[in-house]
Amino acid sequence: MRAGLSPEIRKQVRPSVEHLDAYDPGFVPAKIVLSANENTHGMPKAVHQKVMDAITQVPTNRYPDPLANKLRAAIAEWQGVKPEEVLVSNGGDESLFNLVLAYGGADHLTVNVSPTFSVYELYARMVECPVVTIERDPETFDVEIDQVAQAAKDASLVILCSPNNPTGNTIRQADVARVCEACTGLVLVDEAYIEFADAGVSAQPLLEDYDNLIILHTLSKAYCLAGGRVGYLLANEQILEALEAVRQPYSVNAFSQAAALTVVENREAFQPAIEDIKGERDQLIETLNDIEGIRTWPSQANFFCLRTDQAHQVWETLHDTYSILVRDFSVAPGLQDCLRISVGTHEEDEALVAALREIVG
Ligand SMILES: *Cc1c(COP(=O)(O)O)cnc(C)c1O
Numbered sequence: 265m266r267a268g269l270s271p272e273i274r275k276q277v278r279p280s281v282e283h284l285d286a287y288d289p290g291f292v293p294a295k296i297v298l299s300a301n302e303n304t305h306g307m308p309k310a311v312h313q314k315v316m317d318a319i320t321q322v323p324t325n326r327y328p329d330p331l332a333n334k335l336r337a338a339i340a341e342w343q344g345v346k347p348e349e350v351l352v353s354n355g356g357d358e359s360l361f362n363l364v365l366a367y368g369g370a371d372h373l374t375v376n377v378s379p380t381f382s383v384y385e386l387y388a389r390m391v392e393c394p395v396v397t398i399e400r401d402p403e404t405f406d407v408e409i410d411q412v413a414q415a416a417k418d419a420s421l422v423i424l425c426s427p428n429n430p431t432g433n434t435i436r437q438a439d440v441a442r443v444c445e446a447c448t449g450l451v452l453v454d455e456a457y458i459e460f461a462d463a464g465v466s467a468q469p470l471l472e473d474y475d476n477l478i479i480l481h482t483l484s485k486a487y488c489l490a491g492g493r494v495g496y497l498l499a500n501e502q503i504l505e506a507l508e509a510v511r512q513p514y515s516v517n518a519f520s521q522a523a524a525l526t527v528v529e530n531r532e533a534f535q536p537a538i539e540d541i542k543g544e545r546d547q548l549i550e551t552l553n554d555i556e557g558i559r560t561w562p563s564q565a566n567f568f569c570l571r572t573d574q575a576h577q578v579w580e581t582l583h584d585t586y587s588i589l590v591r592d593f594s595v596a597p598g599l600q601d602c603l604r605i606s607v608g609t610h611e612e613d614e615a616l617v618a619a620l621r622e623i624v625g
Pocket residue numbers: 301354355356357358381425429454456481482483484485490493494495
């Protein structure tokens with residue numbers, strides 16, 4: 265935990281920053297890292313080599329293409345949209361920030377569906393957006409759609425995460441449509457983990473019907489490029505134009521553009537590992553749920569949530585005794601005694617199960 269800003273600095277910062285804590289990924293070194301929802305299988309070797317080769321060709325003395333047009337065209341073709349309907353960013357995180365920067369502000373309400381990715385609220389508060397929080401069902405983590413649709417009426421931005429981080433569940437297409445209809449502002453569906461979900465889960469087909477819908481994807485998770493920082497938005501051209509105006513022109517560096525283009529061109533090579541992770545996930549959730557004292561939730565992502573008594577101590581023992589790092593949400597609102605665990609390789613998952621059997625069982 266951070267101590268917070270000193271009183272002197274507190275007087276100097278922008279008022280909205282006074283009480284903000286920096287985002288803390290909760291990383292401490294461990295042999296088995298299952299804490300950040302990365303693709304634990306790593307990039308296919310042949311693709312990794314191609315990425316490295318592409319990077320060596322990048323001229324370092326020239327600025328990158330601000331809009332990453334080659335990459336943008338490749339993504340557009342992949343996703344079946346026009347290049348103008350794609351905006352590439354320095355990780356999905358940059359897009360999340362630029363969205364509230366362009367569309368938020370003091371009288372611009374953001375609707376957040378909690379528990380969810382904490383970054384949404386952090387960024388919204390940073391730019392003085394009032395945040396209306398709609399709680400999920402405390403048992404199932406389902407979105408309370410009537411409440412969200414009601415709150416959406418006055419919102420500049422509604423943020424829906426599907427599959428939701430950290431609970432792993434999704435929102436139905438029909439519910440997204442309902443929010444788009446209710447909302448006079450924009451509706452963002454953050455699909456950072458969509459590649460791990462069942463076919464038909466994505467809200468992307470709704471882009472054709474709703475011009476206030478924005479979809480976020482990233483290459484950080486399924487496509488093994490968390491270190492490269494490349495994400496993208498899909499939305500209508502007019503929405504993206506405002507984001508182009510607020511973004512830092514060179515936010516996506518030339519190395520990352522080259523790496524991401526290679527990844528997108530070789531995306532089929534990632535599919536076997538994605539399928540493997542989905543299988544591992546379902547197996548792991550079932551196996552752990554059978555341990556007395558552990559409750560797991562189903563997940564459509566490459567991570568899942570579990571609840572167990574004394575979760576913080578379990579987290580600590582996992583780390584200190586077994587060198588397994590997971591994410592501790594045990595004191596987060598709505599997530600009491602919950603841990604979030606990324607799916608590992610088969611060996612890592614076996615080690616996790618064995619450790620949890622000893623600790624909890
Ligand atoms: C990881 C993640 C992102 C984006 O991550 P980037 O690495 O910045 O692309 C966005 N939303 C959620 C919910 C995430 O978990």
